[in-house]
Amino acid sequence: MKLHQLSTLAAIADTGSLRAAARSLGVSPAAVTKAVRELEADVRAPLVNRGTNGITFTEYGRALVVHARLVLGQLARAESELDAMRGAxxxxxxxxxxxxxxxxxxxxxxxxxxxxxxxxxxxxxxxxxxxxxxxxxxxxxxxxxxxxxxxxxxxxxxxxxxFSTHAAVVARRGHPLADCRSILELEDAEWVLNWDPASRESMADNLFRRRGMKVPHTIHLAHSSTILMSLLSHTDMLSICPWPLVELTMAKENLCALPLRETVDETxxxxxxxxxxxxxxxxxxxxxxxxxxxxxxxxxxxxxxxxxxxxxxxxx
The missing domain is CATH 3.40.190.10 (Periplasmic binding protein-like II)
Incomplete structure (x- = not known):
């Protein structure tokens, strides 16, 4: 396997087509096709499927793209580190x-x-x-x-x-639960959180179960801070936010932190x-x-x- 072949494979994955890969690399489409065919011959396996809907990768191709990107990324990091040592x-x-x-x-x-x-x-x-x-x-x-x-x-x-930081339960100003003093009073509330689904169970244990609280029945997920803040400002949903974000956005987003006795979460x-x-x-x-x-x-x-x-x- 040669470096230009791996670069070609990664470019196809990044751009989605042979022609676009050729443009990004500054070579001809024929050169891209040749590099792929040579690489397929080197690894003795088909790497791409050419169809009416464009290029797709075989299982061999998908596996090799991961390694190609690792090789190219490691070389780029090596060049950057040497440049830094030279003061450039x-x-x-x-x-x-x-x-x-x-x-x-x-x-x-x-x-x-x-x-x-x-x-x-x-x-x-x-x-x-x-x-x-x-x-x-x-x-x-x-x-x-x-x-x-x-x-x-x-x-x-x-x-x-x-670093570590603590979090607060956040709601809109005037929320019916805004004066609650214990997280146990929030059991029936509707929540919107920016949990990653893969971390749901560990987060649920940390935030709710270990305090003797059942996991709320309705927990919506927001994978965007903009969406999260909008929902908090205009609905009766609750959320859990790190204190630095609370301090930054409370006044601007018309939010408040509930005065809970418990430490909500350490991040x-x-x-x-x-x-x-x-x-x-x-x-x-x-x-x-x-x-x-x-x-x-x-x-x-x-x-x-x-x-x-x-x-x-x-x-x-």
């Missing part, structure tokens, strides 16, 4: 970020990072498990920042705790990466910037800044 940091850093971190700490972190590594292109993905896990696996994502996914049986990912935000591909120099710089933003925010003389960071505890 460039390249691209791809990061998955959980939505509430994106709304709170990300802008200042990016500005700080850009001052230090202005030639590095940043690419962000919303850090939902269904989005980040396949990209971490195939090497198109350097790392993600958020609640760590459930342990995989292969132990393919490593999770480095970054550990971790940096998740492939076990064999920890963050390189650019990734380490980005994470350093994030830690600085949180640390300085917690010690700020601005009371609004301190309120945003009051529930954050750095773990590294």
């Amino acid at each position: 940091a460039a390249g691209k850093l791809s990061i998955g970020v959980t939505p509430w971190v994106a709304l709170t700490f990300l802008p200042e972190t990016v500005q700080r990072f850009r001052r230090r590594m202005p030639d590095v292109q940043l690419e962000f993905f919303e850090g939902l498990l269904a989005v980040v896990q396949p990209r971490l696996r195939d090497g198109t994502l350097d790392f993600s920042i958020g609640r760590p996914p459930p342990a995989s049986p292969q132990g393919e990912f490593q999770h480095v705790p970054l 550990i935000v971790s940096v998740t990466s492939r076990r064999d591909a920890p963050p390189g120099p650019a990734g380490t710089c980005f994470l350093d910037c994030l830690r600085e933003v949180i640390d300085e925010g917690a010690r700020s003389k601005d009371p609004e800044q301190r309120r945003l960071f009051h529930s954050i505890e750095l773990l590294l």
